[in-house]
Amino acid sequence: MVQLKTPEQIVKMREAGLVVAAIHAATREAAVPGATTRDLDMVARKVIADAGAKSNFLGYGGFPATICTSVNEVVVHGIPDEKTVLKDGDVISIDAGAIVEGWHGDAAYTAFVGSGHAPELLELSRVTEESMWAGIAAMKLGNRLVDISKAVEQYIRRQPRPSTGKYGIIEDYGGHGIGSEMHMDPHLLNYVSRKRGKGIKLVPGVCLAIEPMVSLGTAQTEVLADDWTVVTTDGTWSSHWEHSVALTEAGPIVLTSPDCGRAKLAEYGVTTAPDPLG
Template sequence: MVEIKTPEQIRKMREAGLVVAEALKACREAVAPGISTGELNSIAAKVIADHGATSNFLGYHGFTGVICASVNDEVVHGIPGERVLADGDMISIDCGAIVDGWHGDAAVTCFVGSGHAEELLRLSQVTEDSMWAGIAQVKKGNRLSDISRAIESYIRRQPLPPKGKYGIIEDFGGHGIGSAMHMDPHLLNYVDRRRGRGMKLVPGFAIAIEPMVSLGTPKTHTLADEWTVKTNDGTWSSHWEHSIAVTEEGPLVLTAFDGGRAKLAELGITAAPDPLG
């Protein structure tokens, strides 16, 4: 069953999404050589608490953080702790929050220090832009596969990096979101024709879109901690995510400060009005 929300429930998800946006902003501003992933976790936890929200990551199937902190060749689900970030590292930070039972979930990729190779900067940009290509397809009447196709097509159109390729991670993807963090349907970041076109998007539906792209293989493995996911070939990866609602007026990016208005305008899409004004 796919959960369809009322306008008031979407409003609550928008509140949760803004808490997530604030937590990620605080973490991004704190990322620097010498900070630990545990310290970033504490920063996000304080923002969530200060806004009267709760974390949907902490305790989820035993997870011990309020963020996932995935460094370099770690794709997703890195456990925050004592690891200290060094100049030249790349970190994906995933965070979620709950307001009155309604969830938000988003992720960003950050660069630690300076002097990163152009192929890494480009990897993050391609991943983020593919997410927005998918978000542009979140509109009434489209199908779930339209989002997958837009993400994959955007990535496949990009010039390949000098010493690698863009591997679209296969084992993880987006998901429905609402009264729980992870709900049906699962969203692939590529088209699998065996699955058909997928459900039709209708107002009140919400989904987290989160492409994960490496500079090599799309294959991954999970470490002995039963959480941290790495690429099989050790190539670095990027992860970007937003939670989005379908409305009669267009997509509403619940975890973007402006509701997605600026980025969607660049793509010729009008974002839905912000229910919070």
């Protein structure tokens, strides 16, 4: 069963989404050379506390922090700590979430620490982010879940190959439903699988976290001994982008984007629904 949200519930999810957007803004500013990933976690904790919200990461399955800080070859679920000091040239993906009155928001972005990044890293993040927006643009009434997967994959496959030889679309992790819980049905692949069929029909009230993860090499990952940190098996660096999106009669609402995704989706010819908070 896929949970369909009422307009009133989407309002609460938008409130949670704006807390997540504030976490992103604050941690992006704090992700500088010399900062530890623990420092970034403390920044996120303050944003959540100041908003009167709750963390949906802290304690989830035993996760010990408020955000995930995934540096370089770490794809997802990196645990903030005092030992990981950001260096000039690092790439970090920060995944954050929040709960407002029982309703969840979840989003991720990739940031560049300092300067001097190789062009292929800048392009990796751009391709990953734009594939997310292509997927969001495919979240239309009457489409199927597979149309989102197809849009993400096709965008990536159409891009010029990096000097490493290929983009690896991570296979073991993907997007998901979101609402009264952070992770809900349906699971959303970032590529098309004949085994999975077309998936659910997209109707008003469907809310999804759309989150491509792409590496500069393999699509394969492994989990480290801490049972959380996911890395590429070949050590290539990766990028992770995510937004939570609600589908309404009037179109999509990117709940974790300050402008509801209006500017980016206009590039795809998609009109967003009005901001439920006015």
